Amino acid sequence: MTSIIEKRLSLHQGLAQKEQENSALRAQNVQLQALATLGSATCMIAHEINNLLTPLTTYAALAVQNPDDTALAKKVLDKTVRNCQRASRIMQSVLAMANGQKQQREQVAVRTLVEQVFTCLCRDLGKDGITVQTTIPDDLRVDCVPVQIEQVLMNLILNAREAMLPGGGFLKLSASQDGPHVVLVVSDTGKGIPAEHLTSIFRPFFTTKGGPDSPAGSGSGVGLAFCKRIVDAHGGEIAVASRVMQGSTFTIRLPRTPPHNRP
Numbered sequence: 001m002t003s004i005i006e007k008r009l010s011l012h013q014g015l016a017q018k019e020q021e022n023s024a025l026r027a028q029n030v031q032l033q034a035l036a037t038l039g040s041a042t043c044m045i046a047h048e049i050n051n052l053l054t055p056l057t058t059y060a061a062l063a064v065q066n067p068d069d070t071a072l073a074k075k076v077l078d079k080t081v082r083n084c085q086r087a088s089r090i091m092q093s094v095l096a097m098a099n100g101q102k103q104q105r106e107q108v109a110v111r112t113l114v115e116q117v118f119t120c121l122c123r124d125l126g127k128d129g130i131t132v133q134t135t136i137p138d139d140l141r142v143d144c145v146p147v148q149i150e151q152v153l154m155n156l157i158l159n160a161r162e163a164m165l166p167g168g169g170f171l172k173l174s175a176s177q178d179g180p181h182v183v184l185v186v187s188d189t190g191k192g193i194p195a196e197h198l199t200s201i202f203r204p205f206f207t208t209k210g211g212p213d214s215p216a217g218s219g220s221g222v223g224l225a226f227c228k229r230i231v232d233a234h235g236g237e238i239a240v241a242s243r244v245m246q247g248s249t250f251t252i253r254l255p256r257t258p259p260h261n262r263p
Helices: 004-065 070-098 112-123 144-164 194-202 223-233
Strands: 106-109 130-135 143-144 169-178 181-189 238-243 247-255
Touching: 004 070, 004 130, 004 143, 004 144, 004 223, 070 112, 070 144, 106 112, 112 130, 112 143, 112 144, 130 247, 143 144, 143 247, 144 181, 144 223, 194 223, 223 238
Parallel strands: 130 169
Antiparallel strands: 106 143, 169 181, 181 247, 238 247
């Protein structure tokens, strides 16, 4: 009888010790998750800020080469101010997402979102041999955090541009209403994505770039993962269809109105 009691006490003590160890491991896991979130946020911020700085660098270099062109200098300064303001909003937005904070949404015209992205790009894609076609109703609006959806569109447009270089092609952006959702479609006629990569394309740090024909520094594997995170946070969906050498099409479905306003 004494032996049984001793065994039970030993088991209880062992169980208590294991529970303490598990609690310590859970606490460490929380700390590691926080560090991982901070690391992801840093990558996202670097990726987004680079998207804004790259075209500005090109414009600034052009202005330096033409010091007497006051119109060009004013254009560069205007775009610099606008993009710096946008960069600040992006950093606030990304850090808020990383910390799980909710951000203010608003009803905004889809056409305005697209126009803002092209303004921030600071580059006429026609110079790359790319024809841009947009089909977006003027009165179509969507419930979103504007700067975040602009980030999604900018990533998709920049990816499409890179996929069509150096030969050029067609970039098509369309938007329509489908019941309680707004459907955004970004398609290109670029290199396309191999079928075996389609299931991994939104996975963090997965990239099909970085080959011998890719620009230096490309292929972080952050952009599309960030796009999915933003769309998911909006209660939407993002999908891709692509064929090698025939282009890619990204389709985004977002709630048109907040849940409490839907019929």
